Amino acid sequence: MRIAVASGKGGTGKTTVATSLALCLAADRTQTQPAPDPPLFLDCDVEAPNAHLFLKPTFERRQEVGLLIPRVDEARCTHCGKCAEVCQYHAIAVLGKKVLVFPQLCHGCGSCTLTCPEHAISEMPDVMGVLESSTADSGIHFARGVMNVGEPMATPVIRQLKKWAAPKPDQVVIVDAPPGTSCPVVESVRGADFLLLVTEPTPFGLHDLKLAVQVGRELNLPMGVVVNRDGIGDGGVDNFCETEGLPILMRIPFDRAIAEGIAQGQPLVDIHPEYRVQFQEMLMRIAKGVSGSAEQITSDESIPLFEATILDFKRKLTQGRNRKD
Amino acid sequence: MKIIITTVSPTIESEVDPRFGRGVYLLVVDPDTMEWQTHPNPGASASGGAGIQAAQFVTEHKADAVISGDFGPHAFEALHAAGVPMYLFDNSRTAQDVIARFKAGQLEQVGAATREDCHPEGKA
Numbered sequence: 001m002r003i004a005v006a007s008g009k010g011g012t013g014k015t016t017v018a019t020s021l022a023l024c025l026a027a028d029r030t031q032t033q034p035a036p037d038p039p040l041f042l043d044c045d046v047e048a049p050n051a052h053l054f055l056k057p058t059f060e061r062r063q064e065v066g067l068l069i070p071r072v073d074e075a076r077c078t079h080c081g082k083c084a085e086v087c088q089y090h091a092i093a094v095l096g097k098k099v100l101v102f103p104q105l106c107h108g109c110g111s112c113t114l115t116c117p118e119h120a121i122s123e124m125p126d127v128m129g130v131l132e133s134s135t136a137d138s139g140i141h142f143a144r145g146v147m148n149v150g151e152p153m154a155t156p157v158i159r160q161l162k163k164w165a166a167p168k169p170d171q172v173v174i175v176d177a178p179p180g181t182s183c184p185v186v187e188s189v190r191g192a193d194f195l196l197l198v199t200e201p202t203p204f205g206l207h208d209l210k211l212a213v214q215v216g217r218e219l220n221l222p223m224g225v226v227v228n229r230d231g232i233g234d235g236g237v238d239n240f241c242e243t244e245g246l247p248i249l250m251r252i253p254f255d256r257a258i259a260e261g262i263a264q265g266q267p268l269v270d271i272h273p274e275y276r277v278q279f280q281e282m283l284m285r286i287a288k289g290v291s292g293s294a295e296q297i298t299s300d301e302s303i304p305l306f307e308a309t310i311l312d313f314k315r316k317l318t319q320g321r322n323r324k325d
Numbered sequence: 326m327k328i329i330i331t332t333v334s335p336t337i338e339s340e341v342d343p344r345f346g347r348g349v350y351l352l353v354v355d356p357d358t359m360e361w362q363t364h365p366n367p368g369a370s371a372s373g374g375a376g377i378q379a380a381q382f383v384t385e386h387k388a389d390a391v392i393s394g395d396f397g398p399h400a401f402e403a404l405h406a407a408g409v410p411m412y413l414f415d416n417s418r419t420a421q422d423v424i425a426r427f428k429a430g431q432l433e434q435v436g437a438a439t440r441e442d443c444h445p446e447g448k449a
Binding site: 100 | 374
């Protein structure tokens, strides 16, 4: 099962929620024999990754990532302009007798290379950042991407992070998405089984929540909402969620102790261990939402959380296969 | 001779548009005969690479000079590679005024990009 934690607005608490979700999953697995794989945590906010501040991994694997960008052999080029015509991103331009490549605009699709009738284009790796992974002390399998300063495109780094840190078949994945609703967010949440949207109950939070919900609908993802800093703002988010049929799965109060703890790199469930129960309940409800078999699961609520999640994951896999047939 | 000026509307009476890549129209004019035509700027609605598209237009029309309020790094690199001289219209407001000042040799030629970064729309 893959749970993506996203938000429209930045700074609403995505990482706070995602890291505590992962810690609860990691703690719960020891209650089941044989213990399933620890969760995989993907920090997809490659422009400003910060989940490591809470999960404190030691990175053991490291790999550079980037795109293959075109290199033009001027001796072969006839300046026909077909490469520039096919490029949707205007990353290659033919100007009279000159060809220019703009690496920062290139999406690495390879169309120019395929289109060139003179075979004058070859591809060169262009490093955009690095992928790192580890096993944290908490037993969480942690992976993140870090984009180089000055690189404008996060999406290829995220796409390769997802490929590089592929989960085992039964491993639960928590995706910590970047803020906003643009391409990097779509790439991060694509392929998730559930989209958990973290918001704050303010007009600004509501405005960006609405945008994030549109992304989730476009991708056909089941969704739920976490209201963070509950107690500030107004009732707009509650009303919106009710009207749109979005379940509010958890409320985190506006609390100075939380702010102080987060500022010191403490995960929420360490600041307030009593929240573990709420996170576990939320995970149960998410698992139900994913499997879409609420009645079947209701009677099983006593079984350990992790096992239930995996049961649902398997059920969903089977359903997915049936649908394809 | 043929020069290209970025304008906000599709006539020679238009005001100038200070943006090169995202200027709304490109006015192609012969300053000697004052024959002119306008084209929508292909970069104006691009999600990225606006300056490059506009520069390609300028090259395809074999312009002898291009005049705008601003040339970003990609546009500058492309126009520079194509060998098209770039001029700034400074405080001129209308295309007519720009043409007159160009003919009088009063416009400043650009030797480097006038901005370090692309417009936000130009980013992926």
